[in-house]
Amino acid sequence: xxxxxxxxxxxxxxxxxxxxxxxxxxxxxxxxxxxxxxxxxxxxxxxxxxxxxxxxxxxxxxxxxxxxxxxxxxxxxxxxxxxxxxxxxxxxxxxxxxxxxxxxxxxxxxxxxxxxxxxxxxxxxxxxxxxxxxxxxxxxxxxxxxxxxxxxxxxxxx
Numbered sequence: 001x002x003x004x005x006x007x008x009x010x011x012x013x014x015x016x017x018x019x020x021x022x023x024x025x026x027x028x029x030x031x032x033x034x035x036x037x038x039x040x041x042x043x044x045x046x047x048x049x050x051x052x053x054x055x056x057x058x059x060x061x062x063x064x065x066x067x068x069x070x071x072x073x074x075x076x077x078x079x080x081x082x083x084x085x086x087x088x089x090x091x092x093x094x095x096x097x098x099x100x101x102x103x104x105x106x107x108x109x110x111x112x113x114x115x116x117x118x119x120x121x122x123x124x125x126x127x128x129x130x131x132x133x134x135x136x137x138x139x140x141x142x143x144x145x146x147x148x149x150x151x152x153x154x155x156x157x158x
Contacts, residue, residue: 054137057093063139072151088154098137109153117142
């Protein structure tokens with residue numbers, strides 16, 4: 001008698017793997033609880049996925065202020081709907097949505113992709129890297145990182 005080859009053994013193992021479609025067809029299970037999540041909203045910010053949300057602009061400005069105060073020792077000017085650090089940084093509530101951020105200074109530590117996170121809209125960086133503008137529409141890791149970098153750069157350059 002001859003031993004079965006490894007080639008024959010692999011054929012039987014190949015049949016074990018099944019995809020989701022095979023499992024659903026075999027078990028024909030109805031999953032009504034998935035309807036509890038509702039339909040996908042058809043309205044969303046241009047360039048953002050339909051599931052992406054947006055924070056309240058007033059609350060977002062307050063969060064930005066608290067974060068700046070937690071990491072920045074310098075003078076911070078606060079008015080009704082805006083925050084600024086001298087002529088270097090300003091944050092104000094946008095007419096459209098979110099909080100508009102403007103940073104101006106020598107050799108800003110950004111590249112265009114830093115201003116194009118899913119939390120940001122309308123990001124732009126001048127060619128000479130002396131002016132950056134972006135609107136933050138949702139607080140998260142990217143927004144926190146951006147504000148931290150702004151404060152760090154200001155501390156180093158001033």
